Amino acid sequence: MTVRSVARRPSGELPYVRTVLDNGLRVVTQEMSHARSVSAALFVGVGSRHEDESAAGLSHLLEHLVFKGTASFPDPGSLSELIEGCGGSVNASTDRELTAYTARVPASAAATALNVIGELATRPLLRGSDLAAEKPVIVDEIRMYVDSPTDHVFTIFDELLFGRHPLGREIAGTPRSVRRATRDAAMVHWRRWYRPGAMVLAVAGAIDHATVLRLVERWWQTDAGAPVPLAARAEPSGIAPLVAPQFGDAGSISVAHRRLAQGNLCVGMPGLSRTDPDRWTLDLLGAVLGDGMSSRLFLELRERRSLAYDVSTFAASYSDCGTVGVHAGFDPERLEDVVGAILHQLDRVVQEPVTAAELERARAYTRGRLELRMEETGAVASWLGSGEILLPRILTVAEVVEHLEAVTTDDMLRVARRYVAPNLVRLALLGPFRRGTRVERLLAA
Numbered sequence: 513m514t515v516r517s518v519a520r521r522p523s524g525e526l527p528y529v530r531t532v533l534d535n536g537l538r539v540v541t542q543e544m545s546h547a548r549s550v551s552a553a554l555f556v557g558v559g560s561r562h563e564d565e566s567a568a569g570l571s572h573l574l575e576h577l578v579f580k581g582t583a584s585f586p587d588p589g590s591l592s593e594l595i596e597g598c599g600g601s602v603n604a605s606t607d608r609e610l611t612a613y614t615a616r617v618p619a620s621a622a623a624t625a626l627n628v629i630g631e632l633a634t635r636p637l638l639r640g641s642d643l644a645a646e647k648p649v650i651v652d653e654i655r656m657y658v659d660s661p662t663d664h665v666f667t668i669f670d671e672l673l674f675g676r677h678p679l680g681r682e683i684a685g686t687p688r689s690v691r692r693a694t695r696d697a698a699m700v701h702w703r704r705w706y707r708p709g710a711m712v713l714a715v716a717g718a719i720d721h722a723t724v725l726r727l728v729e730r731w732w733q734t735d736a737g738a739p740v741p742l743a744a745r746a747e748p749s750g751i752a753p754l755v756a757p758q759f760g761d762a763g764s765i766s767v768a769h770r771r772l773a774q775g776n777l778c779v780g781m782p783g784l785s786r787t788d789p790d791r792w793t794l795d796l797l798g799a800v801l802g803d804g805m806s807s808r809l810f811l812e813l814r815e816r817r818s819l820a821y822d823v824s825t826f827a828a829s830y831s832d833c834g835t836v837g838v839h840a841g842f843d844p845e846r847l848e849d850v851v852g853a854i855l856h857q858l859d860r861v862v863q864e865p866v867t868a869a870e871l872e873r874a875r876a877y878t879r880g881r882l883e884l885r886m887e888e889t890g891a892v893a894s895w896l897g898s899g900e901i902l903l904p905r906i907l908t909v910a911e912v913v914e915h916l917e918a919v920t921t922d923d924m925l926r927v928a929r930r931y932v933a934p935n936l937v938r939l940a941l942l943g944p945f946r947r948g949t950r951v952e953r954l955l956a957a
Contacts, residue, residue, distance in 0.1 A: 527542065527543075528540050528541060528542045528896055528906065529541050529542075529721040530900070530906075531721070531725060533708065533725075533728070535708040535709070535732065536707070536708045536709025536710075537708035537709070537711055537712075537713060537728070538711075538712045538713070538900055538901075539712075539713045539714075539715075539721075539724060539725060539728060540712065540713070540714045540715075540896045540897065540900050540906065541714070541715045541716065541719070541720075541721045541724050541896075542715075542716045542892055542893075542896060543716075543717075543718070543719065543720050543721070544716055544717050544718065544889060544892065545718070547619070547716075547717040547718045547889050548618065548619055548718060549616055549617065549618055549619060549717050549718065549889050550616070550617055550618075550619050550621075550622040550625060550715065550716070550717035550718055550719045550889060551614065551615070551616040551715070551716050551717055551888075551889035551890040551892070551893040552614065552615050552616075552622075552625050552626055552629050552713065552714070552715045552893060553612055553613070553614045553713070553714045553715075553890075553893040553894055553896075553897045554612065554613045554614075554629045554632075554633055554711060554712070554713050554714075554897075555610050555611070555612050555711065555712045555713075555714070555897045555898060555900075555901045556610060556611040556612070556613075556633065556705055556706055556710060556711050557609070557610055557705065557710045557711070557712075557901055558571050558609075558610065558611055558701075558704075558705040558710070559571050559606055559607045559608045559609045559610050559611060559683070560572065560606065560607075560608055560678060560681060560682075560683040560684075560685075561608045561609050561678045561679055561754060561830070562609075562678075562705075562754070563678060563685075564678075565676070565678075565681075565689075566689070567689070567693075567697065567701075568678075568681055568682075568685035568686060568689040569650070569682075569683070569684050569685015569686065569689050569690050569693070570685070570693060570697060570698065570701050571606050571611055571683075571701070571705075572606040572650070572683055572684045572685065573643075573646070573647075573650060573684075573685070573690060573693055573698060574611075574638075574698050574701055574702055575604045575605070575606045575611050575613075576604075576646050576649070576650060577636065577638055577642060577643060577646055577698055578604075578632045578633070578636035578638075579591065579592070579604070579632065580636075580637070580639065580642035580645070580646060581636070581637045581639065581642060582631040582632065582635045582636050582637060583631070583635040583637065584631055584635065585631060586637060588642070591628050591631060591632065594624060594628060595615055595617060595621075595624065595625065595628055598617055598618060598620075598621035598624060599617070599618055599621075600615060600616055600617030600618065600621055600624075600625060601615065601616055601617075602614070602615040602625075602628055602629075603615075604632070606683055606684075607683065608678075608679060608683065608828075608830060609830060609831060609902070610898070610901060610902065612894075612897070613629050613632050613633060614629075614890065614893070614894075615628055615629055616889065616890050619717060619718035619719065622715075622717075622718075622719045622723070622727075623727055626715070626724065626727040626728065627727070627730070629713070630728065630730070630731035633706055633711065633731075634706070634731050634732065636702065638695065638698055638699050638702060639695070640695040643693070643694075643695050643698060647690055647691055647693070650684060650685075650690050651687045651690055651691070653684060654682065654684050654685070654686070654687055654690070655687075657682070657684070661770070661772060661774065661776045661841070661942050661943070662776055662822075662839075662841060664768070664942060665768075665776040665777065665778050665839070665940055665941075665942040666778060666826075666839070666940075667682050668766050668768050668778070668940040668941075668942060669766070669778035669780055669835075669837070669938070669940035670835070671766065672760050672764060672765075672766040672938050672939075672940050673757075673759055673760050673780065673781075673782065673835060673938055674757045674759070674760070675757070675758065675760055677755070677757040677758070679757055679830065679833075680757075708732075712897050712900045712901040713728060713897070714893045714894070714895075714896040714897030714900065715893060716889045716890075716892035716893040716896065717889035717892075717893075754831065754832070756832055756833065757833060759782050760938060761938075762781070762935060762936050762937065762938065763935070763937070763938070763955045763956060764938050764939075765938070765939045765940075765941065765947070765951070765952060765955065766938075766939070766940050766941070767941045767942075767945050767946065767947050768940075768941065768942045768943075769943075769944065769945060769946060770942060770943060770944065771944055772844075772942075772943045772944060773844075774841050774842065774843070774844070774943065775841070775842050775843070775844040775847060775850075775941065775942065775943030775944070775945065776839070776840070776841050776842075776941075776942045776943060777839070777840055777842075777847075777850070777851070777939060777940060777941050777942070778826075778837055778838070778839050778939070778940040779837050779838045779840075779851065779854050779855070779858075779937050779938075779939055780826070780835055780836060780837020780838070780937065780938055780940075781835070781836060781837060781931060781932065781936040781937050781938060782833060782834065782835065782836075782931070782936075783827055783828065783829065783833070783834030783835045783836035783931060784829060784833075784834045784836070784931070785829055785830060785831060785832050785833055785834055786829035786830065786831065786834070786902060786903065787831075787903065787904065788829075788834075790923075790927050790930075791829060791834075792912075792915040792916055792918075792919055793919045793923045793924060793926075793927040794827065794836060794927055794931060795827070795878060795916075796871065796874045796875060796878060796916065796919050796924065797861065797866075797874075797924055797927060797928055797932065798825040798826075798827055798836065799825075799874035799877055799878050800861070800866055800870050800871070800874045800924070801825050801838070801857060801858075801861065801932075802823060802824045802825035802838055803824060803825055803874075803877070803878075804877055806873065806877075807824075807825075808857050808860070809823050809824070809825070809838060809854065809857055810823055810824070812853060812857060813840065813850065813853050813854070817849070817853065819840075819842060819843075819846050819849055819850050819853055820840045820841060820842040820846075820850060821841060821842075822839075822840065822841040823838065823839070823840040823841075823842075823854075824838070824839055824840075825837065825838055825839075826838070826839055831902075836931060836932065837937070838854050838858075840854065844943050844944050844945065847941075847945065847951060848950050848951060848954065851939070851951050851954055851955075852954055855934045855937070855954060855955075858932050858933065858934045858937070859933075859934050861924070861925075861928040861932065862925075862928050862929050862932065862933045862934070865921045865922070865924065865925045866921055866924045866925070866928075867921070868921060871919070871920075871921055871924060875916050875917065875919070878916060879913050879916060882909060882912060882913075883909065886909055934955075937955065939951065939955060
């Protein structure tokens with residue numbers, strides 16, 4: 513396979529090499545001389561947000577289905593056995609706007625890892641019998657998330673904020689949408705999205721760029737055993753164009769009643785897209801409020817007032833929007849106190865500038881977490897691949913640090929007033945609660 517273009521990053525940090533093959537696949541690598549492992553991550557530019565309601569969960573279902581058998585490894589589990597047999601691991605995940613296949617192996621098994629990733633993405637069998645066998649597994653997975661209050665409360669919040677928009681749905685779909693999925697729909701979905709031009713391969717660790725290219729060239733050398741042609745009457749793919757969401761009203765509440773010993777909540781609001789220049793300020797604001805044991809929310813709600821065991825901020829960024837907020841698990845009897853304390857901390861960052869000392873601590877904390885994470889080959893591969901497929905270009909660690917260093921206390925106050933003011937919040941509650949609680953008056957105050 514010929515190479516269309518090659519670009520080398522001259523920076524001392526993330527000195528990656530980027531190649532675009534003639535079929536459109538983008539390959540980005542970083543050689544890490546100190547590493548004893550190789551991590552590969554293949555990103556496909558499709559996720560749950562691209563699905564219409566009739567195809568909800570199709571991207572996630574396909575991610576499962578490719579593991580059931582490929583052209584060279586038709587038996588379920590054979591690819592995992594190959595990777596685990598050399599001490600490595602292989603996994604996959606589906607998100608709102610992309611699907612990822614990852615493998616981490618000792619450096620001596622790099623060829624095995626890339627072979628497995630290529631098989632999963634380019635040569636799945638997608639058999640109808642495998643689809644029928646996997647549907648109950650995915651339904652059980654959906655139920656597992658529903659049965660986990662700390663997970664499911666975020667789904668309730670997304671539904672509250674985004675409504676019937678795809679961002680408001682569970683990524684895996686619903687038991688009903690999974691059960692009615694067909695093999696032809698999965699095949700159309702695979703053919704539509706699993707094309708070289710829609711994928712990015714990122715590799716990091718003890719391997720050089722030329723070796724990666726040589727191994728990747730094998731992916732398309734033969735079509736023997738490739739999936740059989742579509743049925744004569746293939747179903748539509750269910751791919752929906754990306755539509756900007758309409759947010760639910762500020763002050764709205766969604767309550768999911770369950771007889772549980774603990775309550776869970778998300779107090780949140782619309783956030784920022786991944787390319788918004790204020791995202792660095794919002795990251796630091798989240799660190800001040802609730803990221804780490806020295807954050808305001810942790811110190812106030814847990815250490816000083818014993819209102820919650822678990823409290824932290826969260827944020828998600830998409831191509832054109834995002835979310836930001838606070839999650840807490842707590843004694844249901846303390847609901848009013850917990851919500852009041854969270855709203856008070858949000859009001860503080862709106863009314864009073866964050867101190868210079870707090871900003872510096874947040875900056876050092878965020879920078880340090882990033883630098884420590886980038887010692888791992890898996891984190892570097894994920895950074896390179898997600899940056900290539902989701903951002904205008906891959907940022908270096910030095911560039912991110914530069915953005916963080918540029919944030920001022922005035923920026924923190926401006927962004928806080930725009931995005932985390934108490935009058936902007938929506939509240940998702942999960943636990944032994946009913947509508948008409950006194951919390952509604954707190955949000956309306």
